[in-house]
Amino acid sequence: MEPPWRSHMSSVFIFMAAVIFISSHYFVTTAVTDVEQKFKLFIKKYQKPYKIGSEEYYKRLKIFQDSLKKHHHLNSLRTSNHSAIYGVTKFSDLTDEEFIAQYLDDTKKPLKHHLLKSQGGYVKNTQKQTTDHSYKSFEPQKWDWRTDWKWPVITKVKNQRSCGGCWAFSSVESVETMYAIKTKDLRDLSVQQVIDCAAYGNFGCRGGDTCHALYWMKLTRTPLVTDQEYPLTDTSDFCKIEPNATKGVSLTDYTCDKFINHGQSTEGQMVSMLLNGPLTISVDATSWKDYLGGIIQYHCYNFNNHAVQIIGYDLTGPVPYFIIRNSWGDDFGLNGYIHIRIGNNVCGVAEEVSSIQV
Structure with a gap:
């Protein structure tokens, strides 16, 4: 015969197991419900087309849940408030592979630069190379072309959407600013014209290279018309402009260089160059998918899959940074901008750097 205490203990264990099961089920259900509620708010905010209850809806919900876990992990690695x-973000319903395919497959490996040199379209930066710490005593300690010039020289943040034309956006943005600095006339110039017309290793919305775009502008002396005259369609099409039959803004010269010396970045040079105007650069933007703010110091590499514009810097804090203008709309990052640490070639900022003259 079984002792009474053993029967009592069995009942207790069964009761405790039931409580644990119910509690764990409650917390899992609550967690899933909380994630789905966030996902529904996400759908509403970014006007996503997912129909609740559909197969696509649950597929994207799972990806969204994975994104939340990734955000928690990345934030757990933060070393300071900076x-x-x-x-x-508006990309949280995409896998990393989908994000790369849709938004980062738009820079092509440059043609051999000796081709550009041989045609007289490549200007190498000849200033003396310095270490990446040469900016520490630089004056001024802060510069932002949005606010520090005498008149407006930066147009609104653009949105390339699904067109792989970052190389065209970043190149045109620098032409806009340099022309405004020179003439006080700030114009929205046609990115679509460059997407459609720029040859020499560029492939419209299927990708291109910033140095090749600038090379095309200089070699053909094609004036860039306004966005109103040649509006953005976010698709590739045939060129609708005759090079010698239009009036617009022409590029007169440019530099295209790599600020790496014996494996070390020489970004002090870039800081100095920014006082003359913005720089167009190629970067690795793989980790930018989830960026909300702060200074990117890790989680990216020195290969290039995206092109952007540097419009300033800030050396005043413990972590000096470049101010980067992106082309994913003003609902990305810091109203369309992103901050990247100066030094150590973070995200490959020193791999392909261009300045221009108009």
């Missing part, structure tokens, strides 16, 4: 912050 570190980058990651969270829900």
Whole structure:
């Protein structure tokens, strides 16, 4: 015969197991419900087309849930209040592979630069190379072309959407600014014209290279018309402009260089160059998918899959940084901008750097 205490203990264990099961089920259900509620708010905010209850809806919900876990992991690695912050963005329903295919497959490996040199379209920076710490005593300690010039010289943040034309956006943006600095006339110039017309290793919305775009502008002396005259369609099409039959803004010269010396970045040079005007650069933007703010210091590499514009810098804090203008709309990052640490070639900022003259 079984002792009474053993029967009592069995009942207790069964009761405790039931409580644990119910509690764990409650917390899992609550967690899933909380994630789905966030996902529904995400759908509403970014006007995503997912129909609740559909197969696509649950597929994207799972990806969204994975994104939340990734954000938590990345934020757990922050080393200070200056570190980058990651969270829900308009890309949180995409896998990393989908994000790369849709938004980062738009820079092509440059043609051999000797081709550009041989045609007289490549200007190498000949200033003396310095270490990446040469900016520490630089004056002024802060510069931002949005606010520090005498008149407006930066147009609004653009949105390339699904067109792989970052190389065209960043190149045209620098032409806009340099022309405004020179003439006080700030114009929205046609990115679509460059997407459609720029040859020499560029492939419209299927990708291109910033140095090749600038080479095309100089070699053909094609004036850039306004966006109103040649509006953005976010698709590739045939060129609708005759090079010698239009009036617009022409590029007169440019530099295209790599600020790496014996494996070390020489970004002090770039800081100095920014006082003359913005720089167009190629970067690795793989980790930008989840960026909300702060200074990116890690989680990216020195290969290039995206092109952007540097419009300033800030050396005053413990982590000096470049101010980067992106082309994913003003609902990305810091109203369309992103901060990247100066030094150590973070995200490959020193791999392909261009300045221009108009």
